[in-house]
Amino acid sequence: MDTKKDGSAVATPTAQESTLQQIAAHGDYFGYDVHMRRRALRLATGVAVIILGFAAGGFFALLPERNTADVEEIVKGIDKLIGLMTHEIVELPEVQKHPETFIIEIIGILIGYTILKHTSEDHDDYCRAFRRIEQFYTPRARRQGWELNTLCVILATAIIISVHAVIMRWGMTWSAPLVGGLSRLSIAAGCWLYIYGFVMGARTNLFLYNFKALRLINIYELGASESDERREIQLAEKKLCDFSSSLTSFATFFGILGALALYFLPTLRTTYFWMPLAGALVVTIVIKWIVIHYAKTKYEPDFD
Known part of the structure; x- marks a missing residue:
């Protein structure tokens, strides 16, 4: 576990992860x-x-x-x-x-x-x-x-x-x-x-991959073999990941709903029915970028 200049803890790779890194560095074995x-x-x-x-x-x-x-x-x-x-x-x-x-x-x-x-x-x-x-x-x-x-x-x-x-x-x-x-x-x-x-x-952007992969990990298994400090960091990252996933689901739902309304409803029908979906996508990307940037800056600033 490393610390930043302000004294806050940041995640560091475990021995197993470092070994995987060495393997991956010589080719895409994954x-x-x-x-x-x-x-x-x-x-x-x-x-x-x-x-x-x-x-x-x-x-x-x-x-x-x-x-x-x-x-x-x-x-x-x-x-x-x-x-x-x-x-x-x-x-x-x-x-x-x-x-x-x-x-x-x-x-x-x-x-x-x-x-x-x-x-x-x-x-x-x-x-x-x-x-x-x-x-x-x-x-x-x-x-x-x-x-x-x-x-x-x-x-x-x-x-x-x-x-x-x-x-x-x-x-x-x-x-x-x-x-x-x-x-x-x-x-x-x-x-x-x-x-x-x-x-x-x-x-x-492998931090992005790792961040999104957290949503598939059971919260009770996350960091079970790690120190309490590292587990707290991983749990905090997972909370942000879950928030990001929920945001994507809501935005996709409302974007699709708006697009279908503009395509099928007689009084709203237009050739630009795709605009609600595009708008929802843009807003989601911006907010998710902010969330992911915050997570990386706070918890794993030295990942790359």
Whole structure:
């Protein structure tokens, strides 16, 4: 256990953790980098697939109406299910004109959700197996990760702005489904780049990984074999971690709820239905960064 200049205690690696650090320094024997690269790809793909489902739904609305009896029955069943779940608050958009549109959107949501769910479960399993990993990325590797993130942000922003600039310039004469489809298509591409770049950059921040892994550790097991002082530090970090996780859950819930309201409710429907989710995401990232920065500064300032 080390102390800061002001006399407060900070966490230091145990002998076992130091050994793991020495092993990791000679190569990625934990499979961490491969795991995080795969996670970045899957997270980005899962979100993009959901948005692509809505984009495809917009493009399908351009096709001639084909309200077959089978399609109508499928939509009626989905409509009843949604009505029961939302107490008849939500109704399907343009059911009479293009019922297949909603079916495509539902398929996109299900595929994207499945990808995200499996990715989350895989990451949780990895965190349970490796609860703490000491820093083994070189400063150059960390810099390259954030350079990739910067490049992805620039490309994503350029794609979204360019497509919407074209829509604003020439889209006045285009049909609403075409405009909506193109807008969502650009957002899907942009979100893929944003998420992939961010996760690839953040993967080199192993304090962040260790901090988030605390949420999967039973509070009664945490630091059971450590000194009382170190256990208190780990418990304090876990409290901050749990707060950060709760914040993410609440923000995600309200962001999705707002996005669904702007997409499905007749009086609120807009092509910018994704804005509540984006806003919630930005606010969450800022607050979580503050929490994590505070935890690192207070408890493990010398981690890197």
